[in-house]
Amino acid sequence: MSRSRLRRWTLTCIAGVLASAAGAGHASDAARDLPPPGKIRDLDYGDVLFHFFQDDYFAALVRLEVARDLNRIEHHSAEAELLAGGLYLSLGLHSEAARIFNRLLAGPVPQTVSDRAHFYLARIGYQRGYYAEAWRSLERIRAPLPDALESERRLLASNVLMAQGRFGEAVGALQAAGDDDWAPYARFNLGVAMVRSGAAEEGRRLLESVGTMPARSEEDRSLRDRANLALGFAHLQARAGEPAVAALSRVRLDGPFTNRALLGLGWAETDVQRPERALVPWLELREGRLLDSAVQESFLAVPYAYAQLASNGQAAQQYRLAVQAYAAESARIDASIAAIREGGFLDAILDAAPRDATAGWFWQLQSVPDAPHTRYIYHLLASHEFQEGLKNYRDLRIMQRNLQRSRDSLAAFDDMVEAREQAFVARTPRKTEVLEGTDLQSLALRQDALTQRVAAIEAGRDVAALASDVEQRQWFALMRVDDVIAGLPPGPQRDALAERSRLLRGTQLWHFDAEYKVRLRRVKGALRESQAALDEARGRVGLVEQAGATAPLDTVGFGGRVVDLARRIDEIGPRIDATAAVQQRLLANLAVQELEAQQRRLANYAMQAQFALASLYDGATAGVGQ
């Protein structure tokens, strides 16, 4: 499986988890992995997914951790846990991911979730080379995973079995693989596994099917080339020259496997006694760059073909050419070793690599820059070990940049905390003034008195007490008129005045009584409003007093957190630098070891060429002697 395909696999798995969480089906097709929209029950979880679906895993993980810390995604806790594990895995934190999946499995979770957690654990085990553990995790998956995930599980199972050397069982696992996107890879793997396990004929048939499949993409074409290469060499091992020629001829002339195919093609031609035709691919191959091991071998293969054609003079000439070429190449490797030992080896590789704006943390070197550091270590660069180391180094550089941004943010936060403290100090006198000028107690007493008075009016149905000011003035005027009338001498005039006054008071009382209910309701409503206003004022004063008490503590709390974060940044920074230096040194050592091994191989080739040359001279001398 190619690395880009592997990466997509990881993404599909995570997306699959989300889809399942929301109740959707699974498929390798991204569109079918969608959780049904509208199922988000915590907006913060949706925010995490928004970043996750844009492949911004770091941002998604940070938001997820914050949301979990603040209990903002309680409706999605199980899938959030799975997502967290997947995100940690994507960022290369295998241990943390494994810890999360194991924690998840320790609790009561639905089987669909536990099956996926086991699937992830199997992947982690496989990636870390713990094949027995990976196999145990795979065995714990109780039900078939949905759709494409199931075929991916089978692929993983077969890979784990193959990694353990259990080819027979791997064959069985792969035979169950469905006819999906992964089928060609499964068939390829199955073919190679069968060739290795002795079922060569069936293996070759499968490789043939992959090698002749229609290719829709560059990835398909690359797989087809690999299948033809594997098939060609399988035939070569079986001494079947013609089928080997047919398979190797199908490998593209401008692909990554061209050189190896050309080399094999030459050997296939010699197997069927056509050395003159072997010269065609080998001479073509020899025009390639000598840093490729196939090209290096062609320098020895070409004179062999000439020798087979009994063209010993040309063969000798070609062996001499080979000796010279190997010597020159060895000198160039010396220059490469020196360049690597000068330092800055990984930085040079990363700086020369094309920038991928979307690469983020999930990255790998797609093409190797042509520099003295890298020219002779293509195979090493392509190896998993080196790629992982390089990725670590790149991650460390990103971490250092991230840390710098954190440092800048923290400086701003520190300023804000200070500004907040100053603002609090500035506001304190005004706050004190307002609080001191607010006599809530006397207001409350007045409110109570009013309430009691209205209650008394209601109890005694004192209709006149609710009269308006004008009415009350009129009412009291009538009272005074009565007093005046009482002081008049008795007689018809006084009686007439008293009767008139009685009528007026009756009219007034009738009016008060008619208005009483409305007025009482209005007064009670006003009392309720004033009580509510009083309560709100009490609440606000309480908040101001509380803020006055807690703000300094909050500021101190924020200040303390800023100090703690700054300490952590200061602690992590040098460790990142130190780890990056160690990583650089280790990978440089690996590269130097690789180059030295190449030099030894070239020296060996040169020795073989000289030996063959001597042998040719001996033969020529013997011929002359005879």
Add this chain to the structure above:
Amino acid sequence: MSSSIRRLAARLRWQACAAALVVCGALLLGAPGHAAEPAQDLRTVDQDVQALKKQLVDLNRDLFRLEEELLYPASTQVAVFLSLDVGTFFALDSVTLKVDDKEVANYLYTEREVQALHRGGVQKLYLGNLKAGEHEIVAFFTGKGPHERDYRRGTTLKFEKAIGAKYLELRISDRQAALQPEFVVRQWE
């Protein structure tokens, strides 16, 4: 041809087969772990890098929390999210958001972001502070409506901000009966 040259050729031929199998083996294994076990010191560095990454995730988490609590305390915090429910009748281009008649966000969407929304992601469009009391939110959506026609619609909501964080969701959904998009603002408790 001498026997020594034949032996040399046989060795070269064997090497070619072995090298090709290595190439195929790398594909066969597909995943990383199958190569020879990494050296112990490389594993140690890998573990150190993992530990550092975890510390950095934790650091960013704490920094994120500090930022939110410092800048947007819960008592005044208002967050506005945007989600797409199906969205068959509307292709989102941009959103303008106003709170109390003041423009607070004007967001132009990339294809990648729209895809993320379609897949169930919810965008935190705006995070700000508001006093307790009544407020009004107005959102204008522009994009392509049914039949690829330019489409601009608005939606509004008056809401009460109490003491405590307020979450609002702008939701774009499909009104199947009318074959038209629908834009609503929803309050979350």
